[in-house]
Amino acid sequence: MGxxxxxQRIYLRPYKKTDFAALDALLDDRGIQILTGSVYPISExxxxxxxxxxxxxxxxxxxxxxxxETDQIIGETGFLRIFMPWRTTDFSLEIWNKNFWGKGYxxxxxxxMFDYGFNFLNFHRMSIGVVEKNERAMRFxxxxxxxxxxxxxxxxxxxxxxxxxxxxxxxxxxxxANKPA
Ligand SMILES: CC(C)(COP(=O)(O)OP(=O)(O)OC[C@H]1O[C@@H](n2cnc3c(N)ncnc32)[C@H](O)[C@@H]1OP(=O)(O)O)[C@@H](O)C(=O)NCCC(=O)NCCS
Numbered sequence: 001m002g003x004x005x006x007x008q009r010i011y012l013r014p015y016k017k018t019d020f021a022a023l024d025a026l027l028d029d030r031g032i033q034i035l036t037g038s039v040y041p042i043s044e045x046x047x048x049x050x051x052x053x054x055x056x057x058x059x060x061x062x063x064x065x066x067x068x069e070t071d072q073i074i075g076e077t078g079f080l081r082i083f084m085p086w087r088t089t090d091f092s093l094e095i096w097n098k099n100f101w102g103k104g105y106x107x108x109x110x111x112x113m114f115d116y117g118f119n120f121l122n123f124h125r126m127s128i129g130v131v132e133k134n135e136r137a138m139r140f141x142x143x144x145x146x147x148x149x150x151x152x153x154x155x156x157x158x159x160x161x162x163x164x165x166x167x168x169x170x171x172x173x174x175x176x177a178n179k180p181a
Contacts (some may be wrong), residue, residue: 004063005112010105012063012077012112015051019064022073026096034158035134036094059083061121065109067100074100077109079117079126087172089117101136110144114133114175120171124172131156132164145170145178 003011027033027042033149050062062078075095082089091113095106117123128146130137142148146168 005116007108007112009068010074010108010112011066011068012109013066015062015064017051019051019073020047021131021143023064023076024049026073026075027099030092032096032098035131037131037135037136037156037158039158063096065105067097067105072097074105075109077113079113079121082121082123087122089121089126091117091125091128092125106140114144114170114179118172118175125169127167127169130166130168131158132166133161138166141168145174147174 002147024044024047027047059082059103060078060080061082064073065075065077066072067074070160071123074097075093078091079089080092088101088140093106093113095101095107095109114126117126126146128141129152132138132151147170148166149166150167152165152167154162156163167177
């Protein structure tokens with residue numbers, strides 16, 4: 001499978017077995033792993049299993065994010081804990097390559113995933129949990145329309161410090177009302 005969802009500067013496609021080396025290199029950054037709440041090392045077997053989730057397995061759909069100019073993987077995005085009777089899903093988006101942060105790539109990925117999720121998969125609601133001390137992520141999710149719904153007080157612990165875990169969501173109607181024409 002080549003380009004599945006295509007934007008201006010990036011495209012999304014399912015995982016390929018040959019993605020192993022690129023993902024292994026990208027995930028080998030403890031700083032980002034800490035930001036995203038990961039506390040265990042990722043073994044070769046786990047990474048292989050991740051790549052095996054090629055397109056849709058049970059309640060998950062994952063893609064790698066590819067920079068069109070270099071044809072390199074820069075991140076991953078997906079829907080998980082999908083439950084269609086309620087038309088709900090959790091959303092995940094990680095730009096693993098730091099050189100691509102703060103340049104609008106995250107927004108572009110989110111735009112493609114919103115269109116796919118709301119207009120093709122018929123979701124009504126997408127949720128996310130964000131660590132409050134991850135200021136970039138907090139501002140990012142708000143900037144694309146997610147709203148805070150509640151928080152798990154001191155629900156997250158990293159580098160010796162507790163932080164709130166902020167529950168956020170976007171509803172289909174809000175997406176449609178705020179979508180640029
Ligand atoms: C969080 C993340 C997905 C955002 O993607 P991005 O490509 O860096 O963000 P964008 O450039 O699309 O920016 C979108 C908005 O996010 C906010 N933002 C981006 N970079 C920021 C920064 N350095 N500081 C504060 N806010 C920032 C801004 O509100 C921006 O909107 P604007 O450009 O209109 O001002 C990405 O940085 C990332 O994956 N980081 C590492 C892992 C992580 O923290 N994941 C989140 C787990 S919940």
